[in-house]
Amino acid sequence: MRLKNKVAVITGAGQGIGKVFASAFAAEGARIVIADVNSGAGEAAAKAVRDEGGEAIAVTTDVSDERSTRDMAAAAVDHFGTIDILVNNAAIFSTLSMKPFDAIPVEEWDRVFAVNTRGTFLACKAVAPIMRERGYGRIINISSSVVVTGRPNYAHYVASKGAVWAFTHALATELGEDGITVNAISPHGIITEIPRETISDEGWRRNLEEQAIKRKGEPADLVGAAIYLASDESRYMTGQTLSLDAGLRFT
Numbered sequence: 001m002r003l004k005n006k007v008a009v010i011t012g013a014g015q016g017i018g019k020v021f022a023s024a025f026a027a028e029g030a031r032i033v034i035a036d037v038n039s040g041a042g043e044a045a046a047k048a049v050r051d052e053g054g055e056a057i058a059v060t061t062d063v064s065d066e067r068s069t070r071d072m073a074a075a076a077v078d079h080f081g082t083i084d085i086l087v088n089n090a091a092i093f094s095t096l097s098m099k100p101f102d103a104i105p106v107e108e109w110d111r112v113f114a115v116n117t118r119g120t121f122l123a124c125k126a127v128a129p130i131m132r133e134r135g136y137g138r139i140i141n142i143s144s145s146v147v148v149t150g151r152p153n154y155a156h157y158v159a160s161k162g163a164v165w166a167f168t169h170a171l172a173t174e175l176g177e178d179g180i181t182v183n184a185i186s187p188h189g190i191i192t193e194i195p196r197e198t199i200s201d202e203g204w205r206r207n208l209e210e211q212a213i214k215r216k217g218e219p220a221d222l223v224g225a226a227i228y229l230a231s232d233e234s235r236y237m238t239g240q241t242l243s244l245d246a247g248l249r250f251t
């Protein structure tokens with residue numbers, strides 16, 4: 001029960017990695033706010049946590065919208081009294097189609113940044129005052145190994161996650177005095193229940209060649225690090241990005 005009575009807001013937790021984090025954090029005693037733009041998925045994920053014996057609510061949230069992130073924070077405080085942990089997991093990711101950089105429409109570039117990068121910023125902006133007031137907080141951003149590998153054909157995604165990595169370092173320097181740590185997790189390829197175009201059989205073959213640990217990653221492989229970063233055990237660590245990448249050759 002390393003997160004006993006902590007309140008954790010997890011964005012984009014209606015499916016995939018975020019959904020697994022929600023269940024795992026609840027099993028460690030946290031009360032969960034699932035903040036996903038997909039209301040149906042968010043509600044179902046919250047119900048799944050409750051069915052497992054945990055406490056969770058879903059708050060429909062578009063992280064790219066400032067008012068929506070403020071409402072998210074207010075709903076969490078209304079329901080659970082405070083916010084101790086924020087996981088910025090929401091992203092445009094599994095819905096992306098691969099294309100050369102010069103085939104990316106400007107609108108698509110902007111939308112990926114609006115959700116992945118601005119969304120991370122806005123959720124932090126909405127939650128930080130609540131954490132500051134109590135002098136305690138844990139912020140966990142989700143970057144990606146593609147920042148270091150520079151994987152081709154989704155340059156907007158790669159760049160948006162590079163910005164998240166850099167933002168993590170910058171924000172840590174501003175929030176340290178307030179007892180708030182800001183760290184990131186950088187996963188390599190992780191299989192979830194959601195099919196996606198960004199990972200082909202050929203892509204996996206290359207991934208496994210480049211990994212020291214020769215198996216495909218799954219969300220459960222990230223849970224230990226996420227709980228560590230969300231707990232008191234990581235209190236002297238901030239501004240760091242943990243690479244959970246099976247020992248990828250580039251990192």
Ligand SMILES: NC(=O)c1ccc[n+]([C@@H]2O[C@H](COP(=O)([O-])OP(=O)(O)OC[C@H]3O[C@@H](n4cnc5c(N)ncnc54)[C@H](O)[C@@H]3O)[C@@H](O)[C@H]2O)c1
Pocket residue numbers: 011012013014015016017018035036037038041061062063064088089090091092093094095115119142143144145186187188189190191192194
């Ligand atoms: N799966 C991987 O291999 C992998 C690797 C590295 C990093 N990541 C990162 O991990 C995180 C989770 O990955 P995943 O595979 O579960 O992704 P996913 O695409 O399956 O899930 C993303 C979730 O974010 C939600 N979302 C999208 N736009 C939103 C918005 N505007 N506001 C709120 N919620 C929104 C979606 O509804 C969805 O529930 C993402 O940040 C992704 O970039 C994933």
